[in-house]
Amino acid sequence: MKRVLLAVAVVLCSFLNANADTIKIAGSGQMLPLATALGKGYMKKHPGDVVEVNPKSLGQKNGVEAVSEGYIDIATSARRLGEEERRLQVKPYEVATVAAFFAVHPSVPVRNLTSHEICDIYSGKTTNWKQVGGKDARIVVLTRPEKDSTKIVMRQQVPGFAKVEEPPTVQSKLRAKDMMTSLAGTPDAIGMVDAVNYADAAGKFIALKLDGKDITSSITGPIQHHYQFVLNKNPSPADLRFIQFVRSAEGQAIIRQEKANPVKF
Numbered sequence: 001m002k003r004v005l006l007a008v009a010v011v012l013c014s015f016l017n018a019n020a021d022t023i024k025i026a027g028s029g030q031m032l033p034l035a036t037a038l039g040k041g042y043m044k045k046h047p048g049d050v051v052e053v054n055p056k057s058l059g060q061k062n063g064v065e066a067v068s069e070g071y072i073d074i075a076t077s078a079r080r081l082g083e084e085e086r087r088l089q090v091k092p093y094e095v096a097t098v099a100a101f102f103a104v105h106p107s108v109p110v111r112n113l114t115s116h117e118i119c120d121i122y123s124g125k126t127t128n129w130k131q132v133g134g135k136d137a138r139i140v141v142l143t144r145p146e147k148d149s150t151k152i153v154m155r156q157q158v159p160g161f162a163k164v165e166e167p168p169t170v171q172s173k174l175r176a177k178d179m180m181t182s183l184a185g186t187p188d189a190i191g192m193v194d195a196v197n198y199a200d201a202a203g204k205f206i207a208l209k210l211d212g213k214d215i216t217s218s219i220t221g222p223i224q225h226h227y228q229f230v231l232n233k234n235p236s237p238a239d240l241r242f243i244q245f246v247r248s249a250e251g252q253a254i255i256r257q258e259k260a261n262p263v264k265f
Contacts, residue, residue: 021238026054027063027076029175030149031227033200034096034258035076041254042245049238057175060149064090067232073239075230078149078194091235092228095246096260099195099221100153103205107187110134112209115159121190124167129188141170142182142191149225150176150192157223158210180204194225195259218261227260 023042025035032053039051058066063075068088081092102118104110110132113121120126121139130136143166144151155162173179176197183191184204191205195218198207207216215221229246231239245251252262 021049023049023051023074023236023238023242024054024072025051025074025076025229026056026058026066026072027074027230028060028078028149029057029177030078030194030197030225031076032057032176034098034196034227034255034260035229037254037258038242038246038251041250042242045245045250046241049241051242057177061085061147064088064230067230070232073231073236074242077228077230078225079152080226080228081230089233090230091233092230093243093246093265094226094228094263095265096227096255096262097218098225098227098260099216099218100150100192100223100225101194101198101210101215101221102208103183103191103193103198104208105140105183105185105187105189105205107137108134108190108206110208111206112212114211115161118158118210119160119164122161122166122170123164124169137188140186140189141166142179142186142189143170143172144179144192145172145174150194153223153225154192195221196227199259218259 025039036053039053042051043049060077060079064077064081064085065088066072067075068090077092108129110129113132117126117132121141122143126132127139128136129139173182179191179193180197180201183189184201195216215223229243247265255262
């Protein structure tokens with residue numbers, strides 16, 4: 001763990017400063033767009049404080065460890081904490097639920113896939129869009145690492161997807177930003193995203209229906225992330241002010257604007 005935290009400290013060397021009213025946020029890249037929007041809103045209301053959101057994804061595990069060791073103030077988490085993370089000196093605040101779904105490059109005319117078709121695409125059984133009603137073009141399949149929050153909820157909640165073994169031809173994207181860039185820039189691609197990142201992409205890729213249903217709503221969608229801010233158990237007054245802002249009417253409005261569903265806490 002010490003080696004990991006040392007690496008985190010090096011990454012954050014230009015990110016840290018001695019200002020007691022600076023709130024340092026890092027962690028899961030999936031949640032960074034929402035954290036950035038909330039940080040901007042908070043600073044408008046509290047001009048004496050500065051919110052610094054690290055644009056580089058540290059990953060949830062490293063972010064939570066960095067909070068527990070005091071390297072940062074708040075970690076972003078796109079899933080509920082695991083048992084090992086809960087043993088650290090941290091306190092999670094669930095702030096929103098966010099829909100997860102599959103999306104395609106605009107060059108793909110298909111707008112609906114069944115769960116079975118998704119499983120066949122990701123297992124390599126289906127390799128051409130014409131096999132699912134599209135054009136004659138090879139499917140470029142994009143995925144996320146197994147420990148990623150998006151991949152976890154897909155494994156848990158898409159029927160049959162838990163048993164899918166992805167072949168080497170499936171391209172794994174380490175960060176949410178990498179997935180968004182590849183999905184927007186790769187013709188004939190399919191990938192997995194969430195509602196906040198989808199809104200941030202502003203039409204650069206297109207959401208798919210699953211089994212004939214629109215599942216993109218963070219309120220009613222069946223596949224959900226649980227977005228959390230994770231604080232040290234001894235937070236600073238500025239950290240607590242930020243959390244109070246997130247739970248305020250202004251903060252909740254920002255969460256909705258980012259296509260997430262605010263959670264009362």
